[in-house]
Amino acid sequence: MLHTVNKSPFLNGTLESCLRFVSEGDCVLLMEDGVYAAVADTARSALVEEALGKVSVYALSADLKARGLDNLIEGVKVTDYNGFVELVEQHKTHSWL
Amino acid sequence: MSGGEVKKIMFTVRKAPHGSIYVYEGLEVKLIMAAYDADISVVFMDDGVFALKEGQNTKELGIKGFAATYGAMVDYEISKIYVDRQSMEERGMSEDDLLVIGEDEDTEEPIKPQVVDAAEIAAMMAEQHNILVF
Numbered sequence: 222m223l224h225t226v227n228k229s230p231f232l233n234g235t236l237e238s239c240l241r242f243v244s245e246g247d248c249v250l251l252m253e254d255g256v257y258a259a260v261a262d263t264a265r266s267a268l269v270e271e272a273l274g275k276v277s278v279y280a281l282s283a284d285l286k287a288r289g290l291d292n293l294i295e296g297v298k299v300t301d302y303n304g305f306v307e308l309v310e311q312h313k314t315h316s317w318l
Numbered sequence: 319m320s321g322g323e324v325k326k327i328m329f330t331v332r333k334a335p336h337g338s339i340y341v342y343e344g345l346e347v348k349l350i351m352a353a354y355d356a357d358i359s360v361v362f363m364d365d366g367v368f369a370l371k372e373g374q375n376t377k378e379l380g381i382k383g384f385a386a387t388y389g390a391m392v393d394y395e396i397s398k399i400y401v402d403r404q405s406m407e408e409r410g411m412s413e414d415d416l417l418v419i420g421e422d423e424d425t426e427e428p429i430k431p432q433v434v435d436a437a438e439i440a441a442m443m444a445e446q447h448n449i450l451v452f
Binding site: 314316 | 330332363364404405436439440441443444446447448449451
């Protein structure tokens with residue numbers, strides 16, 4: 222499964238909800254305001270840090286760059302739009318809109 | 319739908335019912351999909367659990383309520399309706415607060431949505447051909 226999250230973890234609980242429903246080996250793609258969850262040393266960093274033991278976490282590079290984010294949690298993989306398409310091709314997707 | 323295999327389609331409902339059109343639109347899509355030969359399941363999680371609260375009355379909002387349609391879901395042959403336990407409990411709801419979605423053909427006992435844990439929902443998600451989000 223691929224789970225996409227596009228909401229800031231500081232504004233609502235979408236990422237937390239998503240992470241309650243992931244299975245071992247699933248992928249989580251952070252996009253749009255969701256990429257704020259990929260940043261290290263924030264009040265919400267623990268969400269992704271803990272999830273990395275169970276799932277792969279990706280962050281969309283265009284959204285990171287647009288927001289000036291580069292201090293990412295170790296283990297988060299940065300992907301571009303082509304990588305996004307590949308993830309969607311490889312998995313069933315649930316969008317946590 | 320073509321092909322031999324019956325498609326497994328899950329709907330997830332995560333938004334509260336009356337603040338936006340999502341839940342209502344989702345219900346319409348479910349009823350349309352029910353006309354096809356698909357294996358449909360519906361999961362209410364996060365604020366979506368509010369859509370299953372019994373006793374909703376939208377009269378003073380001046381809009382037609384749709385809780386009654388949810389209450390007839392089994393008539394549309396959609397019987398796999400699940401509620402995430404944690405979402406429900408966090409919002410102060412218990413199984414008693416859930417609306418009746420149909421009645422058993424033989425015993426006429428009321429049927430309520432089935433309360434399940436996140437792990438069970440995650441396992442069901444993995445089995446689906448498609449998941450539609452409302």
